[in-house]
Amino acid sequence: MPQRDGAVTMTAPAGRTWWHSVSSTRTYEQCPRRYWYSYVAKVPAERHVPRAWRIGSAVHAALEAAYRHRAARPDAPLADALPYALDALGSAWEELELPHADGSAGRAASWVTHSLQRDVLATSTVLGVEQPLRDELSSGHRIIGFVDLLLDRDERTIEVVDHKVTRRQVTPDDLAEDLQLNVYGALVRRRWPDRDRVRATLHYPVAPAAVTVTLTEDSMAAARDHLAVVARRASGDPTFEAVPDRHCNHCPWRPRCPAG
Numbered sequence: 001m002p003q004r005d006g007a008v009t010m011t012a013p014a015g016r017t018w019w020h021s022v023s024s025t026r027t028y029e030q031c032p033r034r035y036w037y038s039y040v041a042k043v044p045a046e047r048h049v050p051r052a053w054r055i056g057s058a059v060h061a062a063l064e065a066a067y068r069h070r071a072a073r074p075d076a077p078l079a080d081a082l083p084y085a086l087d088a089l090g091s092a093w094e095e096l097e098l099p100h101a102d103g104s105a106g107r108a109a110s111w112v113t114h115s116l117q118r119d120v121l122a123t124s125t126v127l128g129v130e131q132p133l134r135d136e137l138s139s140g141h142r143i144i145g146f147v148d149l150l151l152d153r154d155e156r157t158i159e160v161v162d163h164k165v166t167r168r169q170v171t172p173d174d175l176a177e178d179l180q181l182n183v184y185g186a187l188v189r190r191r192w193p194d195r196d197r198v199r200a201t202l203h204y205p206v207a208p209a210a211v212t213v214t215l216t217e218d219s220m221a222a223a224r225d226h227l228a229v230v231a232r233r234a235s236g237d238p239t240f241e242a243v244p245d246r247h248c249n250h251c252p253w254r255p256r257c258p259a260g
């Protein structure tokens with residue numbers, strides 16, 4: 001039986017740098033206890049990650065390999081990276097213990113193939129792949145984001161791209177308000193202050209398709225402020241209360257959580 005954590009003290013380990021991200025912010029807002037397991041105590045997950053999430057991770061690994069290849073060979077067509085992408089997909093498929101008998105491996109390979117052959121992002125110079133971007137807030141809290149892909153569009157414009165392995169696409173209006181892309185935009189403005197225009201794209205390899213908007217200074221500032229507020233709450237939280245709900249069904253720490 002897994003140990004349950006009803007009696008432990010929910011304090012953060014002293015002396016460790018505490019980074020705040022969009023995913024940690026969302027986790028805290030959903031359930032502070034899950035945040036504690038994942039980001040403070042770093043308790044290893046005790047449940048298998050759902051299959052759909054693992055397929056998404058494998059497709060991400062393939063796209064990462066493709067765009068890294070393209071970054072090293074800026075004049076080559078993106079389709080030239082396909083063999084490297086399919087290799088990475090196969091390795092990730094094994095590592096993530098995904099099945100071969102149900103046709104999902106073939107579907108994932110076809111999404112990667114079509115996305116790269118059609119180059120729906122019209123890939124320009126690659127500035128970064130899985131690029132970490134960091135900032136320190138005036139409160140002293142540190143924020144970090146890992147951007148799937150950064151593209152240099154022109155002398156004013158950088159585009160942040162996030163790959164989404166799903167059939168459901170956002171509307172441009174929703175994308176303009178998206179917390180993750182706006183935080184990435186704020187981090188880009190910090191890192192490249194001479195670039196005054198940030199575009200945000202959600203890339204859907206399943207379709208394949210892309211939805212793009214230009215972010216506003218106000219929406220990027222609001223996203224950064226939101227992270228700052230949650231960072232303050234999380235770092236001063238003495239209890240990290242559990243908030244059980246339907247999200248417990250996918251919580252990797254449910255076996256040891258008394259509320260789950």
Ligand code: SF4
Binds near residue numbers: 034248
């Ligand atoms: S099982 Fe539910 S209540 Fe417990 S940590 Fe996970 S999400 Fe929170």
